[in-house]
Structure formats: C-alpha cells, structure tokens
Amino acid sequence: MASKMNNVSAVSAIIMYIRLSVEDEEVRIGCKEESNSITNQRMLMHEYIKSKPDLRDAKIIEKCDDGYSGKQFDRPAFQEMIDLVKRGDADCIIVKDFSRFGRDYIETGNYLEQIFPFLGIRFISVNDRYDSALSTDQTLGLDMVFKNFVYDSYSRDLSKKARDSWIKTGMEGSFRGTYAPYGYRKSKENFRKLEVNSETAPIVREIFELRLSGCNATKIARLLNARGVPTPAQYAMEHNERRYGQNINPKEQGWNSTSVMHILRNEKYTGNMVTLRTKGNGIRGKTTTRDKQEWIRVENTHEAIISKEIFQRVEDMLPKYKKPYAG
DSSP: OHHHHHTOOOOSEEEEEEEEOGGGHHHHTTSSOOTTSHHHHHHHHHHHHHHOTTTTTSEEEEEEEESOOTTOSOOHHHHHHHHHHHHTSOSEEEESSHHHHOSOHHHHHHIIIIIHHHHTOEEEETTTTEETTTOOOSSOOHHHHHHHHHHHHHHHHHHHHHHHHHHHHHHHTOOOOSSOOTTEEEOSSOTTSEEEOTTTHHHHHHHHHHHHTTOOHHHHHHHHHHTTOOOHHHHHHHTTOSOOTTSOOGGGSSOOHHHHHHHHTOGGGGTOEEEOOEEEOSTTOOEEEOOGGGSEEESSSSOOSSOHHHHHHHHHHSOOOOSOOOO
16 A cells, blocks of 8 residues: 555646535534534534545545435536546545535446546545545445445435424424525524515515516616616625525626526515425436426415405416426
8 A cells, every 4th residue: 555655646637526415404503413513524624634644735626516316416516526537637536525526426436437547637525435546446446336236225225204204393393494485584593494585685576566567587687687676595694694615606797587587586575384285206307397286285384475455456467387496
C-alpha cells in the first residue's frame, strides 16, 4: 500500500460533492444526529483533504444538492459536476460516503467502474475509506458492492416509510413540504402548519387579480420583473429561508410564466391542504401525476390568501391541467 501511495499523483482540482435530501428532513429539525448535514459533510471532507499531501494544494470546487433524493441522478449540482469532469476542469471527486453520491447501487457502480475511470477521475468516499487511486482492483470489490446494495435497499425501505408517513400526515391535513409555498411561512409553534407571510402574500393576491383582469402568465411575470419584485427563490435567499448550495439557478433570476403558473395552480392558497398529487414509479422511476380523485384534500387547515371562488375562476381560465405543482 505504501508503494501505491507513493505513486499517486497530486490532483489539480477537486469537486467536493454534498447532498442533503428530503429523506434527511429530520436533521433539519434536530430530531437526530446531524451526521448528514451540509455543514458536517463539508467539514469532514475539508479535514480529509488537508490530511492528504496529494490533495491539500488542489483547487476545491463545491457542488451541493440540497433537498434532492439520491435515488435519481438528474440533480442540478450533480449534473454540473459531471459537466465539469467531462470538460476536464477537475480530476477528482470526493464525497462523505457512497450514499451521498447516490442510492442506486447499479448506477453508482456504473459511474465508479466505467465512467470515471474512462475520464481519468479519481473518486474518494471518506467514510467508506475508498480511494480509486489506491485500489488495485478494476471493480469496486465485493465489500463496496455490498455497501452500495445496502444503501439501495435502505432507500427502498425509507421510501416506503416516507410514503406511509405522507399518507398519514396528509389525512391529518399537515404540511409536509420542506419549504413553505411562496406567500406562507412555517409556523414557529408547529412546523407542520402554514401561516401567512405578510410580505409575500400581497404579491400572491396581485398575481391572481392580474390573471382575472386578463393578463396571461408571461405578462404578469414581466410586470413583476419591471417593478423589481423578488422571485420566490430570491426572497428565500434574502431571508435565509432556503439553501441553494452556492448560487441561485440562472433560470430563477427573474419571474417567468412557469413561476407564475406554479402560484396560480396551487390550491393551498385557498386554505386547503392538498397532498399526494404525484407518485413515484419504483426506486429509479420518475414521479408522475396522480388522478385528481386520488389526491388527499383537507379543507381549511390554514388561513387562506385567495378565496375558493377566485381560485376556481382562475383555474377555469387556465390551460388544461397537465402537471401538478408539488409545492
């Protein structure tokens, strides 16, 4: 092993990949040890990098997916990381453990055994004590395969428990989203309950009024941008209500028809709690829309921003409903 370490070349740029998923929501509210928190992951990897002579002088690029499941690999920061290594802008990726990289053991194995070796990328998983530059095998090895299989199995079990929990709290009329819809905030006394945000609720009302007056979503977005009204993402960043890794997505720099439609479609503004509007197609599948009759709807769970009559009038004016807003 010593000779192997002596032959390891110093890397020029390291991508430090961090992921905190909706499955780790309990971490956010202090119900369990924050071993997977963004702060903990960042600190652990920085300490590891400083301890390695071949890593400590490398440029560090941080990519963070906050609120994304490890079951799928179309996460924004993850895709940005892959684009960087394809362009040759980094030659090493480091994660806290394999589960932070992904919980699909087949897809994870494909990256580690096929894609990264082809691109010449060194891969390090700190807690798993795995470093591709020190491995003598072309494959991950039975122990690493078993670990990834355990992560995948754990994710399946976690998904089932989460689904059962969503159904239970949905029937109770509790809010289960990670972040409150624009116009609301989570109650400090009960994080499962929504309360009106006096700063952003007037914007929600204005959007509905503009639509009733005949303005389409694109025109509403232009009017809001002309006045410099912060988007939901910008407002959240300014008030530390949401973590976005490092920067706001360029697509969220201003209001657009999509962000306006998300608000016009959201029935929660009427005081109703609507859940289970989507469903997953298996551990690696995409989410799809449920039929409306399958949704769980509990009325008058929180203060309304828009009356049910106004919401219905606006909904009748909108194009045919295709895709639900997850909130």
